Amino acid sequence: MNSLQKKILISLILLSLLPAVSLINADMMDIDSAQYAEIAREMTDSDSYLFIRDNGRKYLDKPIMTFWLVSASFKLFGQNNIAFRLPSLIFALLSLYSIYRITVLRSQSERRGLLASLLYASSPGLLSMLVSPLIDIYLTSFLIFIHHAYYLARKKNANYFYLMYFFMGCGFITKGPIAVVIPGISIGVDLLIRRDWKGILSMKIPQGIFVTAALPLFWSYVLFQEFSWYGPNFFIIIQSFGRFYSFIYNQKFDPLFFVKNFAWAFGLFFVPLAVHVFLRLRQALTGSGDASTSSDAIWKRIPLSLWNYVRSDEFRKADFVIPLWLFLTLSLISFSRFQLPQYIYWILPGGAIYMAGVLDRLLFGGLAEGEKPERMPAFFFYLVPALLLLFYIAIPVVAFDLKGMQWFVYLLCLFPLVLWPVLRRHFSDRLIVPVLSGLVVHLTVGCLIYGLLIFYQPSSRIAETVRRLEPGEEVLYKFMISNSQRSYAFYSKRLTRDIFRKDQFEADLRADGSRLVILSGEGLLNFPGFTGGRYDLEILEEHDAYKVSMPSQAFFNKKKRPGVLKKVYLIRVTLRNP
Template sequence: MLKKFYLLAGAVLGIIYIRGLYIPLMDNDAAHHANIALHMFLTGDFTSLVDQGQDYLDKPHLLFWLAAISYHIFGVSAFAYKLPSLLFSLLGIYSTYRLGKLLYSKEAGRLAAFILATCFSFVLANHDVRMDAILTSAIIFATWQLIAFADTMRWKNIILGSIGLALGFATKGIIGIAVPGIAVAVHLLYQQNWQTLFNPRWLLLPVFLFIFISPVLYCYYQQFDLHPEKVIRGQSNLSGIRFILWSQNVERLEGEKFGSVAKGDPFFFLHTFLWAFIPWSLLTLAAYWKRLKKFIEKKFRYNPEREIVTFGTATLVFIIISISNFKLPHYLNILLPLFAILLAGYLTGPLRNKQQTDLFITQIITACILLVFMIVLNLWVFPVRQWWVIILAMIPAMLYFGFQHEATRVQRIIMLSIATALMCNIFLSFSFYPQMLSYQAGDALADFVAKEHIDTRRIYYLQEHERSNSFEFCSATLLPEIPTAQVAALHQPCWIVTGERGREALINNKVSFKEAKQVFHYRVSRPKVNFLDPQSRVDQLSRFYLLSIEPGK
């Protein structure tokens, strides 16, 4: 019965993920990353990372390489940019299944895969694509392979594990190596398996790892170490290799340049987890609490029937990122597969009747809250415009009610949670996100430029004024900047893409222009309550312009 439900629910889930490929890119991060890959595609330079004409130091190459290659195959589009992340997500979901199967059972592994694939933050990572889907998948793949190697000492596992570590490193640096390393250390120390821990075969791991990360190190060396004269962030003599191996991690831990908004909140990742892992977050807290009590009761003595990989790794990494000063919500994504396996092991294990009842009531309340939230979003904030979206959203509910009569209480908990997640993501993917993104100026301006056949080679930004990453991506061009004072000196007609400050600067410099197009703009990746409220929305909007400049007029 549950297998049939998984099959049908999986088909609906596939529709949601495929739909995400066609949702426009959001400013700023997704479109920003896509434009770095666009520079690779347009110039053919796959060694250098260039952002808005400047050397880009912050993150390694993998996402940009994959996107640029995808542009070559499919053309420059949201589909092409997002597809590599979706393929990696499939690897991450499968790796979660395999690690869950290894640590618990096939049933637990299957459930863990569904938990990961339906939690809010993982779906969002495939709609608003940054580094997270690739990094999360690389980490859980490497963890699975290295735990398997620790248990079997098979050569293929250490080679594949090294590849997984290298993929994580090539996506976001040392964090891609650290998390699987913590998982293996926790696993072997808990078992007190000294023979495996000190097995000389582990010495091959850094050798393989160095070989696989060498392309990234080479690129950093070529772009930065060979050019000490370059000034990056106000500094010269910067070593790219030292940055990616050391300085990047120090910066994030100190929180001075990255993610410092919530550095004074030690509970930031706790309340982030509550919404990021919806609809599974409360169940996971129950599973975590039960596992914690068991370990404390047994004084953390080894029990072959109780794994510590998920609990121990999640706990240590959670503590590290919570006491550090770098705090952004998507940094929690790397732990989601571990939480999924921990919860799956809990739900497929022995549960007393009272526990089952309490968990079922908890999920009914969670489902009701999410349903009310969806009603507010899709009837008041952005009303659903297509009747078929409502019909599609009813399919998960029909699946749940169609199978519940022959299900156990635990199976009802699982099916209710999956059905709720599917229903919410259908409304978000097919109605809410597309309508919200209609307030992103870059897409509308790019459509106008294409329809009017405007030569993109004659379009500029004003230096030190507003830019639109989404406009550049949608028009498949990287715009040069021009100082405001030089616009009047141009000898050929041109166009300027700018915002309200840039338009005002042209007026102050007595530059004549015509408004070819004016559109509303809002940073949709950070929606605020006043924007979501239809009554106050217009007051939250700024304007972007496509201005026509004709010399001598």
Template sequence: MLKKNVVLLVIGLCIITYLLGIFLIPLMDIDAAQYASISREMYVHKSFLQVYDLGHDYLDKPPMLFWLSGFSMYVLGVHDWAYRLPSFFFSLLAIYATYRFALLYYKKDIAYLSAMVLASCQALFLMNHDVRTDTMLMGWVMLSIWQFATWFNTKKIIHFVIASIAVAGGMLTKGPIALIVPILCFLPHFILRRDWKHFWHWEYVLGIAIIAILLLPMSIGLYRQFDMHPGKIVGGNYITSGLKFYYWTQSFGRYTGENANREMNEFTFLLQNMLWSFLPWILFFLIALFLEVKKLIQQKGKLQLNQEWITTGGFILTYCVLARSQAQLPHYIFVVFPLAAIITAKFLYQLFFEHQWRHLRRTLVLLHLIVFTLLWMALIVLIAFPFSDIPKYVAALSSLCLLLMYSLFYSKRLHFHRLLIIAFFTIIGINVFLNTAFYPTLLQYQMGNTAAEYINAQHIDKSKVVTAGIHPGYPFYFYGQYIFPDTAINALQPNEIVVTNADSLERIQQKFPYAKVLHKGDNFHVSQLNITFLNPETRPEVLQHYAIVDLTIPNKKITKN
């Protein structure tokens, strides 16, 4: 039996690890830094219904993330951690809603395990510092699924109202997918239980009304910004209607071909990325998913009264819908990770608490010991070799953690299963090192935050700063807390301070002989890590360099004849 204090300890350690990333890691270009910049711009200019990106019309994502992060900056100040905090609370909501939903259908131990699995999967550690819309979406969607399930079981209208509000919140975060996922969850559940009465309730009309009313402010903003001014070009797309783009093109256009994006459209792409994003539970999940489908086939496609197919059916159908899209990114599947966590938790309980599949358990224990050893060794290499700025004692500590993992594995004093212990220990421990040592050092090679840091530290007049011949990245605008204009090198004017590519220095100095180089720094797209960059000997091959140059005309001394 799982003790509550063990559950709280594991989830508490996960939360502490999230917070380390939230407060210690600079924003990573592109998405997280872009959304932070938009949130700051919205807060500064008080433009809450019409969204702008560096002064230009923005239409890619709904405004919920920008609203909440902008409000957080209003209360706490313009900081990267203030941008991340609202999403952090939604990750906690997702964990809690997962626990409460699982409690509706399973033993408390399985509900506990569900929360622990979700809290400790690699995606949650990543989502809390590389914040995009998916963290909030996960919280809203899991809240809606939990509340809908509670309403179906109790018929208390308050749960239906909360679920409808959650759907609207999710749609304000990332669009119609927040409505589609709950439908895909309950549809197979009702069909397999032959529960036809749930296909119609008068409350559904109420739910549609609640959602429509809550979407109204955003819809008004879209209409005023785009539909009243048709023909705007946003992201290279000709926009005739902002409402159509949001409610149709951005989501359903990925299937009809109306959406121009063509990113990673293989059916197995999301599954391939789950191999890392759902660590350390991915093998357990795949086995559990297979067993769930096998069991349904054995039951000839009909559920018993004590069974639910909300989680398994919801995951499978959502995966199929997302995988058929012409544009996919790894984080798209994160929305159903709570469902994957519950599927996994059921299997873990049967494996380690009910002692089923003993021969399979021995194989899984050995296989995961090897996998966790390789993960620790990879971490040690990342800490010890690529960056000389990371103190050597950090690599020594990570090596000790590898030895401690083996000590925990072979200890006979622990009352919790040894494989679960080393799984939690490994994933939490590795992310502590990543969040405190590796990522903060890596982000020093991202010019946006380092260039803005120099400008802020030197108290440079930002009204004089321009960029030329280089795109400094969104962290430059967020940390600089200013929309720096861009110009051509040939159009530079005296008395400006230019941020530019170091290769352009010669041209600038020919035009402005008195130009003074204030600062030079390195630049690398850190989201595109590769072996060449991580190897200190080959790193210069892929590093770019930037410079901050003062074009101020020096004062000439007047001499008397």
């Protein structure tokens, strides 16, 4: 790889992050992101960094690490959108470097390292994690750091194992034991199936157990102070393994749920990856890739071929860490009883590193020792770009009426296509077309669609009025507004309270003369009856609202959207004169 190709790949990696950078000051979405921001705000305001509070109440659902990171950013840069997203962006940059280094350490190929970083940077999954940062961006980063430290220990210095175990501990207090389980699947299973006993003994496991367990034990002790034994049990068992295999989290089982979600999260090169897996499996079963071989002959050949391969020196010298990270983890989480799409983020780095090798062999003929060349029709690299083109065209046609500057932004997002004639002099169209089409859609989402979506979450606009008209208050009242909508609390810089007890609300009303209340459309209809008609209501603001974190197909149809929108009101309530 020449220096110009290297510079181009690095530029494409940085350009892939531009949509996320452009959104760094955008309002955050309910539910989870706004909740995490509000928890970190309360942590910062109280200067209490051990006990988690959500809306002033004890919180147990997630461990502490994410809130430490965000609250530290709030402490340094203030409680705002930029400070909330900054830690996730920093972790993403560090992750891209670690992915590059992992790939170089495994393959001794700088080109593969840059390709792997490009695949991860340009994946819709990473953009999603950065647009609306969840705990998974930090967990995924720690998983990447764990594997980076592992390869450093294998290739450079065994003392890096201590760093690997430390990152496991950090991941543990980010989202529980899954931070240890996934490396156990990738690294542990690789060592066991290859019977690499020497490698296992070199990993400083007794010391590693202590290093890994230090942070989880500390956090368990803190939880014990507040929740007795239920706190550590929830942290270690219920909120982790319980989500996957415990009946209390049982959902309708869909074995392809995570495969489908991996398809959109991996995005640009999922179809070539799927075709590659199919072709390699067929080749392995037939022994030559000859599809005409009878099925009876294939099934008779499999056990002996597999047994001979497992016993061979080629197998014992192989490195299955990344394939196990991708394929075995995907298989195991597919049996989960609690299926959330963000779980698929945990294997995206493995997919990027694995696919980088496929692209290197296919597009550049880069073969490491023992690798076989790739053969794949170019057609499969253009299926996803064709879908992305339809997506782009459908935005003004089906989804949103663009006005004024929005049309300019929409057309400006086509800018990456201008680079095509230059880039194709140095790279195959099978690499450039998916990447550039993905960049067009990424820019469209970051610079246009997210803003159009977040318009239907009016919390920051309402909160601005609340802070102006009701300064100094510690509580914002709401009625028939879901507790999951934590952005009202974060942007108003105060706790929120549902009006359940009329006597408490009326006491505040008598003390202050009037109070502001946020109501849903249904709440506005029911509020007079609930309060016995004793108050005068003045509507200050009316907004269209929608749960934009989980939009339906009808929401993206501009003709049907009015039928799914709700109303949110900000009202001033005063006691009615007798």
